[in-house]
Structures are given as structure tokens and as C-alpha cells.
Amino acid sequence: MSLTDLIYLSQKSLRSNILRSVLTSLGIIIGVSSVITMISIGSGARQEVEEQIERFGSNNLILRSQSSSTRGVSMGTNSVNTLTLKDMEALKNELPAISAIAPRVSLSTQIIANGNNWLATVTGTTNDYFNLGNWKFELGRSFQEDELDSGSRVAIIGKTVQKNLFGTDNPIDEVIRINKVPFTVIGLLDAKGGTAWADLDDTIVVPLKTAKQRLVAKKFPGDQIRSMTINVSSSDLLFKTEKDIDTVMRKLHKISANGNPDFVIRNYAQFLNARQESSRVMSILLATVAGISLIVGGIGIMNIMLVTVTERTKEIGVCMSVGAKKRDILLQFLIESLMISLIGGLIGIGLGLGVIFGVSEYFNWKMSLDYISLVLSFVFSSSIGIIFGFYPARKAANLNPIDALRYE
Amino acid sequence: MIKINSISKEYVMGDNKLLALNNVNVSILEGEFVSIMGSSGSGKSTLMNIIGCLDVPSSGDYFFKDDKISNFNSNKLAELRNKEIGFIFQNFNLLPRLNALENVVLPLLYSGKNQKERNRLAFEALENVGLKDRIHHRPNQLSGGQQQRVSIARAIAGSPKLILADEPTGALDSKTSIEIMTILNDLNANGITIVLVTHEDDIAKYGSRIIKMKDGQIIEDKKNVPN
Numbered sequence: 140m141s142l143t144d145l146i147y148l149s150q151k152s153l154r155s156n157i158l159r160s161v162l163t164s165l166g167i168i169i170g171v172s173s174v175i176t177m178i179s180i181g182s183g184a185r186q187e188v189e190e191q192i193e194r195f196g197s198n199n200l201i202l203r204s205q206s207s208s209t210r211g212v213s214m215g216t217n218s219v220n221t222l223t224l225k226d227m228e229a230l231k232n233e234l235p236a237i238s239a240i241a242p243r244v245s246l247s248t249q250i251i252a253n254g255n256n257w258l259a260t261v262t263g264t265t266n267d268y269f270n271l272g273n274w275k276f277e278l279g280r281s282f283q284e285d286e287l288d289s290g291s292r293v294a295i296i297g298k299t300v301q302k303n304l305f306g307t308d309n310p311i312d313e314v315i316r317i318n319k320v321p322f323t324v325i326g327l328l329d330a331k332g333g334t335a336w337a338d339l340d341d342t343i344v345v346p347l348k349t350a351k352q353r354l355v356a357k358k359f360p361g362d363q364i365r366s367m368t369i370n371v372s373s374s375d376l377l378f379k380t381e382k383d384i385d386t387v388m389r390k391l392h393k394i395s396a397n398g399n400p401d402f403v404i405r406n407y408a409q410f411l412n413a414r415q416e417s418s419r420v421m422s423i424l425l426a427t428v429a430g431i432s433l434i435v436g437g438i439g440i441m442n443i444m445l446v447t448v449t450e451r452t453k454e455i456g457v458c459m460s461v462g463a464k465k466r467d468i469l470l471q472f473l474i475e476s477l478m479i480s481l482i483g484g485l486i487g488i489g490l491g492l493g494v495i496f497g498v499s500e501y502f503n504w505k506m507s508l509d510y511i512s513l514v515l516s517f518v519f520s521s522s523i524g525i526i527f528g529f530y531p532a533r534k535a536a537n538l539n540p541i542d543a544l545r546y547e
Numbered sequence: 548m549i550k551i552n553s554i555s556k557e558y559v560m561g562d563n564k565l566l567a568l569n570n571v572n573v574s575i576l577e578g579e580f581v582s583i584m585g586s587s588g589s590g591k592s593t594l595m596n597i598i599g600c601l602d603v604p605s606s607g608d609y610f611f612k613d614d615k616i617s618n619f620n621s622n623k624l625a626e627l628r629n630k631e632i633g634f635i636f637q638n639f640n641l642l643p644r645l646n647a648l649e650n651v652v653l654p655l656l657y658s659g660k661n662q663k664e665r666n667r668l669a670f671e672a673l674e675n676v677g678l679k680d681r682i683h684h685r686p687n688q689l690s691g692g693q694q695q696r697v698s699i700a701r702a703i704a705g706s707p708k709l710i711l712a713d714e715p716t717g718a719l720d721s722k723t724s725i726e727i728m729t730i731l732n733d734l735n736a737n738g739i740t741i742v743l744v745t746h747e748d749d750i751a752k753y754g755s756r757i758i759k760m761k762d763g764q765i766i767e768d769k770k771n772v773p774n
Contacts, residue, residue, distance in 0.1 A: 144656050155644045457640045460601060461654035461701065462629020464622050541601040544640070 140467050149475040152451075163443045164483025166436020167523065171487025171516040172494060173429035177422050178512035179495045183505040184418035188411045194331050194339065196273045198374050200381055201405040202230075202388070203366040221401040224362040226391055230369070233387050236380045238372040241267035242347060242364045244355050250304065250343065252315035257303040261317055261343045263350020269328075271368045279311045279326030282346050290348035295326035297340040317343065320353050374408070381406050433519060436483065437527035444476050444531035455535055456543030469536035476528025477521055484520030488513060548708065548740055549575040549598060554607030556593050556763075567593040568604070569763035575742065577708070580735045582743045582754030582771070590763040592713060595744050599632055599711045600624045629658050633702025637714035639694040641686040641701075647673060648682040651701045658705060672700035676730055692723035699730055703739070710734060712743045716750055728753050732773075 153160045204221040227240050244263040249256065262268070266281045279295065286293050294315060301310050310324045322345060331339040351359055359365065371380045381404055388402050389395070448455070455468055492508070499506045556568040568590045575581055575598075585591040596602040597609060600616060603624075609616040611627065619627065633654075634640075641650045651669040660668070673679050676696040686694050695715060702710050712731065716724035732753060735741050745751050752771060759767035 140656055140659065148656075151644055453640070454642055457642065458653065458657075459625065460599070460628060460634050460640075462625050462657040462705075464625040464657070466622075467657055539602075541596050544601065544636075 140463075140470070145467075145470055145474050146478070148471055149478050152447075153475060153478055159443065160479055160482070161486075163439055164436070164479050164486065166432050166439045167480050167483030167520050168436075168487040168490060170429050170433035170436050171484045171520055172491035173425050173432065174516050174519060175488060175491030175512050176494050176498075176506075177425035177429060178509050178515070179491075179506040180418050180425070180504075181422045182509050183499075183507040184415055186507050187505045188415055191407070191411055194273065195407055196271045196368075196370070197408075198371045198377055199271055199407060200369045200371065200377070200384065201366060201407070202369055202384060203403050203405065205401055205403045220359055220363040220365060221392065222364050222366065224364060226388065227364070227367055229391055230367075230384060230387055234380060234383050236371055236373075236376045236383070237369055239267045239271060239370040241265055241271050241368045241370075243268065243367060244347065244350050244359045244363075244365045246318075246350075246355050246358065248318045248354070250300065250315055250317055251319075252304045252313060255304045257300060259297075259300050259341055259343050261345060261350065261354060263345050263347045263355065265347055267370075268344065268368065271370045274331075275329040277327045277329045278309065279324070281326060287346045287348060290346060290352050292320065292322045292349060292353070293325045293346065294322040295328060295344045296324055297328045297342040298330040299338055299341040300343055301327055315343075317345070318354055322349075377406065377408055433523055436480075437523040440476050440479055440524060441527040441531060443479075444472060444528055445534070447475070448472065448531050448535040451535075452538065452543050452546040455538055456540055456546065459538070459540035460544055465536040468538075469532045472532035472535050473525060473528050476532070477524040480520045480524030480528075481517070484516055487520070488516055491516075548577040548579075548612060549573075550610040551594075551598075552608040552610075554597065554604040554609060556590075556597065556602070557605040566763050568597070570607075571763070571765060573758065573765060573768070575740065577740055578735070578738055580732075580741045580743070580753065580755045580773075582745060582751035582757045583760060584744075584746060584748075584751050584757060585760035586746060588762075589760040591744050591760045593763075594760070595711055595713055595742060598709075598742060599634060600628050625657075629654055630705060631708050633705070633707040633710045635695070635698055635702050635710065635712040635715045637717040639686070639691075639698045639718075641694055641697055643686055646683050646685050647678060647689070647697045647700075650686070650697055651704050654701060654705050668704050668706075669700070672704040673697070675703065676700045690723075691719050692726060695719060695723075695727050696730065699727070699734075703734065707739070709740045709742065712741065714745055715743070716745070716747070724750065 202222065224242060227242055231237060231240055241264050245260055247258060247260050250259050265287060268274070269281055281295070282293065285291070294317065296310060296315070304310070304315065305313065310327055313324050314321050315324060316322070328340070328342070345354070369384065371377050384404055385400070389400065392401055394400055458468065495506045495508060498504055551571060551573045553570045553572055554568055555566065555570055558565040558567055571594060583591045583594065593602065597604050600619070604617065607617070611631070616624070616627070642653070645653070648666070648669055651672055652665050655665040655668055670679065670682065673682055676699050678693060678696050678700065681689060681693060686697070689697065710731070715731070716727055719727065728750060731741055731743070743750070743754060751757050753773055754771055755773060757769060757771045758765055
């Protein structure tokens with residue numbers, strides 16, 4: 140008996156009781172959709188973390204000034220700049236785990252070029268900024284030593300700034316006015332895309348010295364800076380270095396161990412870890428649900444198949460009387476339970492996809508659809524159909540023809 | 548064609564042993580139309596089930612053509628039922644989900660014929676029993692006589708040498724019974740050996756030989772001239 144004939148006979152008997160077939164596969168439906176959702180959440184979270192690291196650079200800590208509120212009045216994070224270039228040098232010297240530090244001053248201001256107007260964030264920094272932040276150049280180059288030392292009026296712009304000032308034209312060697320000061324564009328950064336809270340490409344980078352002299356002289360007098368990006372040589376040292384920086388900074392700023400610091404250290408890895416951890420917990424939860432419902436679903440299939448075998452005992456006898464071999468009967472019932480579980484698997488995949496798209500649309504949660512998970516669900520549901528369908532099928536195949544035929 | 552040598556069949560029911568067949572010897576020649584008669588419990592059905600390879604004897608030897616069937620395993624028995632034997636039952640035993648054509652195709656499925664061949668043979672068989680305009684009807688859309696004709700078509704579709712009919716008219720009125728017996732007669736005239744089990748004298752008289760059974764033994768075996 141060929142496979143197509145077996146499938147034909149099986150679908151005939153499944154279709155004769157559609158409601159029962161679908162109810163039987165309910166466990167598989169839930170199980171498979173959970174598996175798909177679980178894997179998507181897991182791989183979505185992992186992918187998001189990887190993307191973030193790609194965007195912000197790995198092993199980075201951000202040290203930022205923060206107004207102390209010792210006198211009970213917080214003056215807002217922007218009002219006081221407590222970090223200085225001296226702090227930066229001291230950290231570099233005292234902590235060998237630090238491989239590089241990029242200082243940063245910034246302001247939001249009007250940019251005029253090419254007859255266009257645009258409000259952008261201007262950052263004054265050094266070349267380390269590009270390395271640490273994983274910035275790549277689409278066109279042009281980074282700063283040269285003499286440009287940094289002399290405070291040249293050169294600027295490197297992001298894609299969003301290019302788009303709004305120059306459209307798709309090459310911006311290199313064009314002049315832009317930042318706060319009315321003319322700068323020559325020497326580089327164009329590769330697009331990074333936006334995060335939930337900011338467009339990273341809406342940026343202009345100028346040498347630190349230039350910014351301090353010509354753009355933010357009042358805001359950041361002397362050697363004051365806004366923040367620094369600190370790169371740690373290895374991820375194992377990240378948390379230890381975070382503590383060390385805190386110690387050194389307290390010493391430099393003469394703040395006691397339990398006093399309110401005038402700086403804050405942001406560990407991006409921490410945030411990512413938390414995000415990864417929460418999605419891991421979610422995945423474990425779903426995996427448990429999936430596992431349980433797949434097993435329960437399998438038992439459901441076995442149960443119904445046993446009932447079916449009993450119900451159709453006479454029919455089995457008839458098939459045997461016209462020449463069905465044990466193998467034919469075994470295969471027919473196996474294929475029936477396989478079809479139940481596969482149909483359940485398909486509906487489950489559909490449901491899972493629905494959940495994935497629903498959740499990612501509604502919660503804006505990154506879920507990536509893994510094709511492996513589709514294959515996995517297929518393998519899962521079909522093996523459950525075969526495993527739990529085998530016992531009833533064997534029971535049917537081992538019936539004695541005359542007993543089966545006489546069964547009422 | 549069939550040779551049965553001192554066959555016994557014993558059923559164990561709890562502590563009781565029931566001897567359904569007690570040392571039965573019988574031979575059936577090719578082309579015969581044998582009616583087996585007897586009251587219920589006489590062993591006639593058991594004998595037929597053994598002849599039809601649905602059941603195996605407790606002791607004794609059964610030869611079909613030149614094969615010693617008592618040695619066959621379940622696969623070989625299934626093959627023999629498929630190729631050489633057709634069954635007709637009292638209550639038709641058609642599969643309710645399948646239409647007439649599909650029911651007739653069933654034995655051909657198990658013999659591994661391709662679809663075109665299957666449908667051709669099944670259609671021919673249905674044509675032979677006069678049901679070619681009912682091939683897409685389900686059993687519950689057919690009358691008792693029509694259902695029995697479908698089951699005859701199923702029995703002959705694989706062109707077997709032997710047809711076993713177990714009370715084929717038991718569920719039918721007398722007019723339809725005559726139609727069914729006429730079909731069986733025609734089949735026999737075409738060379739198919741027929742073994743019929745019945746308890747009705749009128750029906751048994753269609754046979755060319757009548758065997759009477761009682762208490763698991765053959766008590767009478769005589770030629771009959773069909774009317």
C-alpha cells in the first residue's frame with residue numbers, strides 16, 4: 140500500500156470527525172506555538188543585545204557629571220559640570236584596566252549650510268570617540284593630530300545631518316555654520332539607525348579643543364567636560380573597573396565612601412544583562428509550558444487513538460479480511476496520529492507567528508523569527524505523533540482478524 | 548482446491564473448553580458450490596473462518612491448493628485472503644465513510660495495484676453486480692440489497708478463486724435474497740468456487756453440494772441438484 144493511499148485513507152477518517160481531530164491536537168497547538176514564541180523571544184533578545192553592543196561598542200562605561208544634591212536641591216544633570224580633563228588623566232594613570240577614554244562636551248544648536256537649517260547635537264571629542272563607539276566612516280576621515288591640537292574648525296557629520304543639510308550630495312569640503320562659526324566637513328559617518336530614545340545619526344563631531352574654544356566656552360570653562368566614554372580592556376574587568384573608577388573619583392573629588400557622588404557611572408552591559416536575563420526567564424517559563432503541553436498533547440493523541448482503535452475494531456477486521464497486513468494497519472493508524480499532530484503543529488506555527496507579530500507590534504518588543512524553530516516544531520510535533528501513536532497503532536495491528544470482525 | 552485433514556478448533560472460555568470443531572475432514576474441489584448448514588453453535592462459521600484464513604485451527608492440517616496453510620504466518624495469510632479469497636458477510640461489513648467505489652477498491656489497495664488499474668477493476672466489478680450508476684453512493688445511501696451487491700463486488704474485484712459467503716441473505720428480504728443468490732450462481736458458473744454458510748434450506752439448495760454440521764462435526768455431506 141503506497142504512502143499516498145495511506146494518507147488518503149487517514150485524512151478520510153480524520154475528516155469524518157473534524158471537531159475531535161482538532162480538539163485532539165489542541166495540546167500540540169499550544170505546545171508548538173509556545174516553542175516558536177519562546178525561541179523568538181530568546182533569539183530576539185540576543186539579537187537586540189548584539190545590535191546594541193554593535194552600536195555602542197562593547198566593554199564601555201560612561202562616566203558623567205551629576206549635580207550633587209547634598210544641600211537638598213538638585214540642580215539637574217546639565218547644570219553643573221564636575222568632570223575635568225584632569226580626572227580623565229588621573230583615571231588613565233591609576234587604572235591599567237582602562238584601555239582608552241574619550242572625553243566629551245556637547246551642545247544642541249542650530250546648523251546652517253547649503254541654505255538649510257537643522258538642529259543637531261554637536262559633540263567635541265577626540266578620535267577615541269569613533270573607535271569606542273564603533274563608528275565607521277562612509278566618506279572622508281577622522282581628525283588629524285594637528286587639527287586636534289590647534290583647534291581647527293573641521294567637522295564630521297552623521298547621516299541624518301547630511302540628509303537634512305545636503306540631501307544625498309557629497310558633504311565633504313562643504314562649509315557648515317555651527318552657532319554661526321564656519322566649519323569644514325571632513326568626514327561622513329556610517330548610519331547606525333535609531334534607538335528607542337534617540338537618532339544616533341543626528342550628530343556632528345568636532346575636535347574637543349575647537350568645541351571648548353569656539354562653541355561651549357561658557358558652558359564648559361577651563362578643562363571641564365560633560366562626560367567620558369571609558370573602554371575597559373576586557374569584559375571580565377568591567378564590573379571591577381566600575382568600582383575602581385568610583386573609588387578613584389571619590390578620592391579625586393574628595394567625597395566620602397557613603398557621601399553623594401557628583402558623578403554617575405553608566406554600565407551599559409548591566410542594562411543589557413538585565414534585559415537578557417528577563418527574556419531568559421520568560422523563555423524558561425514558555426519552555427516549561429511548551430514541554431508540558433506537548434506531553435499532555437501527546438497523551439491526548441494516544442488516548443483518542445486508543446478510543447479510535449476500539450471504535451473501529453470491526454473496520455480493522457474488515458480491512459484484514461480483504462487482505463490488510465499487520466504493517467498496513469500499523470501504518471494507517473500511525474499516519475493518522477502523525478497527521479493529527481502535524482495539523483496541530485501547523486496550526487501551532489500559525490498561532491505562534493500571530494503571537495510573535497502581535498507582541499512585536501504591540502509591545503515594540505524585538506522578536507526574531509528563527510527558521511530553525513519552525514523546523515524544530517515540525518520535528519517535535521511529528522515525533523510526538525509517532526511516539527504516542529505507536530502504542531494504539533500496534534494494538535490495532537495485533538488484533539486477531541476474526542475477533543476484530545466479530546467485535547460489536 | 549481445499550483439503551482439510553482432521554482439523555479441530557478449541558476455544559477456552561474461563562475454565563470451560565469449547566470444542567467448536569471436532570476432527571473435521573473435508574475436501575472441496577475447484578468449481579464447487581458448497582452450502583454448509585447447521586444450527587448456531589454447530590461449528591459451520593468456525594469452519595468457514597478457518598477456510599477463509601481468518602482463523603487458525605488448534606490442530607490438524609489445512610491445504611489450500613498445494614500450500615499447507617497451517618504453517619503460514621499472519622502476513623502470508625493476509626496475502627492469501629487478498630489474492631485468492633473473497634468474503635461476503637451477513638451484515639455487508641462495508642466501511643461507512645467510503646463510497647461504493649472506494650469500498651470495492653479497498654482490497655486492491657492492499658494488493659498494491661496502481662490507481663488506474665484499481666479504479667478500472669473496481670468499476671468492472673460494480674458493473675458486474677449492476678451498480679455502475681451507484682458508485683459514488685455511501686453505504687447508508689444504499690438499500691440492503693445494493694449494499695450486499697457492493698460487498699460482492701468487493702469480493703470479486705481482485706478476481707479470487709474462492710468466495711466465502713457467511714449468511715449473505717440473512718439481512719435481506721426474500722426477493723432481494725434471490726437476486727443475491729442469482730449473482731452467486733453466475734459467479735459459480737464462471738468458475739469461482741463458492742462456500743456458503745446458511746441455516747435456510749431454500750438458500751442452501753443453490754449449492755451443488757450440501758454439508759450439514761452439528762456439534763463441531765460433519766453429519767451429512769451429499770450432492771445436490773440445484774433447482
